[in-house]
Amino acid sequence: MRSLVGDLLLARLAQSSTAPARGALNRRLCECIRGAIHDGSLEAGSRLPASRELARELGFSRNTATFVYEQLVAEGYLRAVVGSGTYVRERMPDAAPLAPAPRVSGVPPRRSALSQRGFAAIDQAQASTRQWGAFMPGLPDVTRFPQRQFAGIASRLARTMSPSLMTYSTGGGHAALRESIAQYLRQARSVVCEPQQIIVTEGVQQALDLVVRLLGDAGDAAWVEEPGYWGIRSVLAINGIHMLPVRVDVEGMQLPRAEGRENARFAFVTPSHQYPLGPIMSMARRFDLIDHAMRQGMWIVEDDYDSEFRFTGRPVPSLQGLAPDGPVIYVGTFSKTLYPGLRIAYAVVPSDLGERFHVAHSEFYRGGHLLTQAALAEFMSQGAYAAHIRRMRQIYAGRRSMLVSLVERWLGREWIHPLDTEAGLHVVLTLPDAVDDLAIERELLAGGVIARALSRYFVQAPRERGLVLGFASVPEGEMLQPFERLVRVLRARMRK
Ligand SMILES: Cc1ncc(COP(=O)(O)O)c(C=O)c1O
Structure with a gap:
């Protein structure tokens, strides 16, 4: 050797x-x-x-x-x-001649070195390098995750780890986790599903990529909410899918009028809590969308990213549950309920596609992390997942009402976006059209405050200006200072 x-x-x-x-x-x-x-x-x-x-x-x-x-x-x-x-030797000879390791000479990477798809994806890039701090949108309070409890399960499993937990993931992910997810979705989200329909993915991003690659072809079109989740754009760009932005109102995505509807292969929607504005998709729209999809051969991709956190009223059931055998792919994540670095999400596909999705998933990504998946399955079956969600729901309700009361006190209730529905992990502040929200975002960031400009969520020229503020990771007692800074910047900008 x-x-x-x-x-x-x-x-x-x-x-x-x-x-x-x-x-x-x-x-x-x-x-x-x-x-x-x-x-x-x-x-x-x-x-x-x-x-x-x-x-x-x-x-x-x-x-x-x-x-x-x-x-x-x-x-x-x-x-x-x-x-x-x-x-x-610990010390090198003083006059030792430098012997540079031979290097392959070549051309340094240039923009032109990228493929057209590579360009398109990089052009759409939106992910921030800052991921922690007030008011990072979409971020749960990761410090509240019951790390010791989870680590206890994981380390016990690791001590007796069978080879099956150490190989690539096949069959759509760890069987016990798919079982736990199916049970949870049936109970909590009215999703009609069996474990064979579930594919465990490394985040929603991978689930979306898998869906688009397996069900779409380059040149196809997709309806996307306008404004909407920016993460979908790079997935569509890299797969050659053309975006058709569709405006959002109080009933969610406004379906294009029947006569003017451009055919599309996909509709990406967030019906339980439209991202980022907040409306719930009405029943009429849901049925209209399902009906259109069935007649036109369109796939509805339901992104149910944060519906566990609704602070008033009844939970909003999934769209998938309205058409269990229909053309709906349901996508959910543990990023908001637990923490994003866990990188565990899932897609639920119609039963006749389950097997093919499992195969494609291991062909495309060669997944792993089965030990973490097994630990999460046990965490769920012990009831710890449901208990954590219950606890966090209360904490986030308090943080949301603190942020809202700061807005009311310092700015006025009318600054909260009119489509807000008291749910999720963020609040959208609405700004006058003339205000440059991107400049505000930059200025705030320079002063250590994170707030995402609403214009970033538009594919076309932004029709509204605003700021998306995450409250979930900021304890009530730590909100005032960054909020005051935000107000100072806003007031200065509004005077300009
Ligand atoms: C609407 C929406 N979908 C999906 C995601 C991402 O989920 P994941 O972390 O599982 O990739 C986010 C994250 O902020 C989101 O806002």
Whole structure:
């Protein structure tokens, strides 16, 4: 068996044999070792294989290896310790010549190096590098996640981990988790489903990508809510699907009039809590959409991203439950109920497509993380998931009403977007049309406050200006200071 040092030197020798400065084997091997010491690949104090071992690993004579070690000891790079071995010196010789590792020369990455699809996806990029702080939209309070309880389950499972938890995920994800999700969705979301219809994915983003790749072709069109979830845009762009933005009103997505409806392969909707404005899709619209989809061969993709958090009124049942055998793909996530870094979401597909989705999922992504999935299944079956949601619902209700009362006190109730329905993890502030919400977003960010400009949620020229404010991760006692800063910036901007 070869050592890591052996692997490293063989790779360096292979590079140096194609570099212009060829030379005697001794010299090349010396240069490789010096280079690896200089660039840190061979760390100070690390032990090298015995010369006999090195010779065997590299396929050289023992004399060559001995000569090289002696030479580098003489130069001050290595230290020979009798009876122990040969080590990289802690201090390098002062005048040691730098031996740069050979590099492949080439053209640095340029914009033109990207494919057209790559461009389109990067052009649509919206994800922020800042993910934590007041008022990051869509973020739950990750510090409240019962980490010890979850880690306890995960570490117990890890201690007796069977090979089946250590392989790729097939069959749409861990069976027990699919079972738990199906049971939860039937009870809490009126989704009609069996575990075979569920595919566990690494976030909604992957679920959407899977759906689009498997059911759409490049050149197809998709209705998307306007304003709507920006994450869908890069998925559509990368898969060559053309977006048809459809306005949203108090009843959710306004379906284009029957005579003017452009045919589309998909309709992406958030019927329980339209993202980001908040209305609930009316029953009339739901039935109209399902009817249209059935007649036109359209797929409805229902993104039920945060419906666990509704603070007044009754829970809003899923659209999927209205047409269990219909053309509806239901998508949900643990990002809002637990935490986004968990990267576990799911799609529920019609029963005759379950098997094909399972196959495609493992073909496209070669999933894993089965230990986490198994731990989550147990967390759910113990009742800990439902208990956590109950707890967080109360906490978020308090934080939402604190934010709303700050808006009322400092700005006025009319600043809360008229389509707000007291749900989810964010509130939308509405701003006059003349105000540049992107400039406000930038100024706030420079002062350490996160607020997303509503214009970012439009595909076409924005028709409304506003700010999307997440409240869920900000305790009531920590809200006032960033909110005051926000008000100061808003007032200054409005005077301009
Ligand atoms: C409407 C909507 N769908 C989906 C997601 C993302 O879900 P996931 O974290 O599972 O990719 C978000 C995240 O903010 C969202 O707002």
